[in-house]
Amino acid sequence: RMSALETAFRKFAMYGDTAATGNDMTGKNFSKMCKECGVMDGKAVTSTDVDIVFNKVKTKGARNITFAEFQQAMKELCGKRFKGKSPEEALQAMYALTEGKEPGNVGVTKATTAGGVDRLTDTRKYTGSHKERFDESGKGKGMAGRENLNNNTGYVGAYKGANTYDKKP
Structure with missing residues (x-):
C-alpha cells in the first residue's frame, strides 16, 4: 500500500504530463508541490531554496527526482521550514503538509461562463x-x-479652427 505521502508525490509527479508514470518528478512539479502544500512559504523557504535542494538530491545528469530523492529533499528543507523543531518533528510536520494533497486546479484554466x-x-x-x-x-x-468630434466646417475638409481667425491665441 502506498503512503499518503507517496500518493501525493505521484499526483504531483504526473501533473501536466499525460505520459508521466508518477515514479519521478520534474523540478517544475516539485516546485509546484512545495508551493501548493505550503512547504515554500516565501520566508524560511523560498523558490530558490526549493530549486537548490531539487538539484542537490537528484542523480547527476538526471532531470527528475525519484520518490526516495523526494524524501531526501523533504529532509533537507524541513529544517529550514520548521526551525527549532527536532529533525524528526520537522520531517513529520513537512509530511503532514504534503500528505493527501493533490495539484490545485487540476483543470487549470476555467473558461469564464459568462458569454x-x-x-x-x-x-x-x-x-x-x-x-x-x-x-x-x-x-x-x-x-x-467619443472625444474630438470634428466639425469639418472649414474651406478645407480637415480644418479644425473654424471661426478662430480673428481671435488672438
Whole structure:
C-alpha cells in the first residue's frame, strides 16, 4: 500500500504530463508541490531554496527526482521550514503538509461562463477615457461618447479652427 505521502508525490509527479508514470518528478512539479502544500512559504523557504535542494538530491545528469530523492529533499528543507523543531518533528510536520494533497486546479484554466458579449458590454469594467462612452444606465452614447468630434466646417475638409481667425491665441 502506498503512503499518503507517496500518493501525493505521484499526483504531483504526473501533473501536466499525460505520459508521466508518477515514479519521478520534474523540478517544475516539485516546485509546484512545495508551493501548493505550503512547504515554500516565501520566508524560511523560498523558490530558490526549493530549486537548490531539487538539484542537490537528484542523480547527476538526471532531470527528475525519484520518490526516495523526494524524501531526501523533504529532509533537507524541513529544517529550514520548521526551525527549532527536532529533525524528526520537522520531517513529520513537512509530511503532514504534503500528505493527501493533490495539484490545485487540476483543470487549470476555467473558461469564464459568462458569454463574451456579456463581459464586453458590462460598462462597469471600462476605465479611463473608455468609460466616458456610456451614460449612467450603461447605454452607449454613440459618436457623442467619443472625444474630438470634428466639425469639418472649414474651406478645407480637415480644418479644425473654424471661426478662430480673428481671435488672438
